[in-house]
Amino acid sequence: MNGNAGKSRRPFTFFGGKGGTGKTTCATAYAVWLASIGRRTLLVSTDPAHSLSDALGVPLSDKILPVCDNLWGIEIDAALEAKRYIGDIQDKMLSIVSPVIVDEIRRQMEIAYMSPGAEEAAIFDKFVELMEDLGNPWDAIVFDTAPTGHTLRLLSLPEILGTWIDNLIAKRRKSLELFKMAGRFEKDLMKRAMEDPVIESLTRRQKKFEKSRQYLTDSASSTFIFVLNAEKMPILETARAIELLEKYKIPVGGVIVNRVIPPEAGEFFAERLIAQEEYLRDIERRFGSKKIVRLPLLRSDVQGMKQVNVIADLIGEIDA
């Protein structure tokens, strides 16, 4: 395997793209490649279909498990994480003293959950948790993300949630001020106002999101790689997605064109090959400023280490 590519400077790599383009395959192959050059790598998937386990031929779960030398894997169960996430917030809410603010928080939370989706917020929380764990013991994390639309919402969450939490904290502070005034006459009330668990929890979450925004927008920390096929719709969708990520100042490092039909494919593919040429030119025109790697269409699905290694040998270039 290609062992001379050196160490990437960026510890976090996100793979995104339209459904079925090969995100899980590419994320897996890239993680295997990183592991092969000696980086201790964690591969994270949110795919509910357990395709990471299929690709690797190793069963994974929502706990981090070793896969092979230098490689660990985890499949985040979005529904389970969402349940935990909401449970955690609601526990905190139980300790809220003013019924007025309970309703306010609940309303704010519903709004926030409805727009980005509870599962995505929970996944994001988990992502941040994993990113914060860098160096312990892995030094690279590869994220296999959900199809484009969801991922983009997920990655723009620090913006949305940041403002949301700011508002909540301001409201909470206001209600505490009233509390403190009342507390002058009642010791117990005063004490509860001073050690407010809601503000504490919100501030912690806010710090987490701030940190994640720093990671995501720092081209020395993170890079986002799009996987697409040489077809019209994936090209258009990728162009839109890249524009959006760049608006959020999230660096897009490369584009992987997957399932490129090889010239030796034969007569049956002749017409497709001609169309593909045009699409490949379009890809070069649109995304030429980024690293572009082409992966051939293989004879069979990419399942098990042997086939993953075929892709891994080609994909390391995306990091060059």
Ligand SMILES: Nc1ncnc2c1ncn2[C@@H]1O[C@H](COP(=O)(O)OP(=O)(O)OP(=O)(O)O)[C@@H](O)[C@H]1O
């Ligand atoms: N270059 C290739 N040659 C042949 N088969 C491929 C290639 N790349 C991916 N596949 C196969 O295509 C299928 C879809 O790939 P994959 O699961 O990686 O896509 P995905 O983008 O993660 O899909 P989803 O959006 O559903 O998560 C898999 O069965 C995979 O093995």
Ligand SMILES: [Mg+2]
């Ligand atoms: Mg997938």
